[in-house]
Amino acid sequence: MTKRLPEDPAKKARMLTAAIQLFAEQGYEPTHVDQIAQQAAVSKGLVFKYFTNKEQLYLAALTAANQQFMTVIDRTVWQNSADLSAMIINATRYKIQLQLQFPAEFNLLMTAFVHQQQLPASSQAYVQKMFVANHDLTSELMTPVVALLQFKPGATAADLLEVIGYITNGYIHKIQRYLAAHPEITKIEQMEPLIQDLATKLKLVESGFIQG
Structure with a gap:
């Protein structure tokens, strides 16, 4: 043998x-x-x-890229934020920093999410599992801040998280397109106009959900 x-x-x-x-x-x-x-x-x-x-x-390759982010992720970026908008902005800045630090890993995972129907069955299953795990992790990270909020009648934490998810996911794709069109970007400060635009949208959502 x-x-x-x-x-x-x-x-x-x-x-x-x-x-x-x-x-x-x-x-x-x-x-x-x-x-x-x-x-x-x-x-x-x-x-x-x-x-x-x-x-x-x-x-x-997918597994290694995902594990890279799970290994370095800093949970305090979410959980030490003063309020909802600060948490989302801090998290967005942090995700952009990670993308600039690990561009190949980030692009591989984003491409897999977008084009998962074109992947082999084993990779499709992994992407779905990863998507659910990332969604659950994000909800877990946001829970301490969301638990401190006071909601208007008829609004719930689940409603807020769902709407915030729509907005942040949309901005993640917007940020990807911007970075793809501007490969010269290497610093988080260069993304500040997009981040501030996101902050404005979040304030609009916040005023519709939370008692002033």
């Missing part, structure tokens, strides 16, 4: 880094394993030895 050689962590890390970058830049279908192997400075056969096929490599 042939003894299986142990994996080389450095080579595997290079494969995942190359996969994240190329899948983020080109998408799933246009990206070839040969390109990933070349960028990682390994053989195509070694890529298949570690990940079996392209579908498994893409799933591994």
Whole structure:
């Protein structure tokens, strides 16, 4: 019986880094394993030895990108905010900072969300699971601040969270389009006009939900 050689962590890390970058830049279908192997400075056969096929490599890249954000996320950005608007603005600034720090990982995950119907079944299932987990995490992070609010009759915390979700998700896509059109942006301060526009919209929502 042939003894299986142990994996080389450095080579595997290079494969995942190359996969994240190329899948983020080109998408799933246009990206070839040969390109990933070349960028990682390994053989195509070694890529298949570690990940079996392209579908498994893409799933591994998604998982690694998501775990990167889960590892570094700072919950105090949400929970130490003074009020609802401050919490959303602080969180938005923080997400942009993370995107600028980890552009390939962020772009890969965003592309997977937008084009999930074009992905293999295993990746579609992972994206759905990740979407639910991220939604639950966001609700958990917002709960301490939302619990302090006083609502007008007929309005509830669930209503507020749903509307805030619509607005922030829309702005995340707006921010992605802006960053894609302005690759020269490297600092959060350069995004301040969009952030202040979001703050204005949140104040309008807040006045409709919360007792003054």
